Amino acid sequence: MNLTRIEQETIILFNEGENEAEVYTHNTKLKKKLKAAMEKHPNLYRLKATNKYGGVTYIFPKKYLTIIFRGDISEEEQANLAKRLEAARATQNADDIRANLRNGRRGK
Numbered sequence: 001m002n003l004t005r006i007e008q009e010t011i012i013l014f015n016e017g018e019n020e021a022e023v024y025t026h027n028t029k030l031k032k033k034l035k036a037a038m039e040k041h042p043n044l045y046r047l048k049a050t051n052k053y054g055g056v057t058y059i060f061p062k063k064y065l066t067i068i069f070r071g072d073i074s075e076e077e078q079a080n081l082a083k084r085l086e087a088a089r090a091t092q093n094a095d096d097i098r099a100n101l102r103n104g105r106r107g108k
Helices: 028-040 075-102
Strands: 010-013 020-025 046-050 056-061
Touching: 020 028, 028 046, 028 056
Parallel strands: none
Antiparallel strands: 010 020, 020 056, 046 056
């Protein structure tokens, strides 16, 4: 028996009395992120359970859980953000080139 797309839920659970959060999910992208976090920080992120339908449950300190609510971004704001990102990348690339030259390395 397979779960329908509607049944493939993501549930984030925490309360005010405990310091840990629990995430149950079928979402492939979120499962990959949780697995990577566990591999990088095994003392913080723990796999609690898996099920036969592909769902996983992870537990971690709730202080590391962030939920962001975003609104629509206008085309003008998108253009401004793109310009800022391009400038930041150019600065970073210039800094990297200078550091490589100081260290005697030639970068591409």
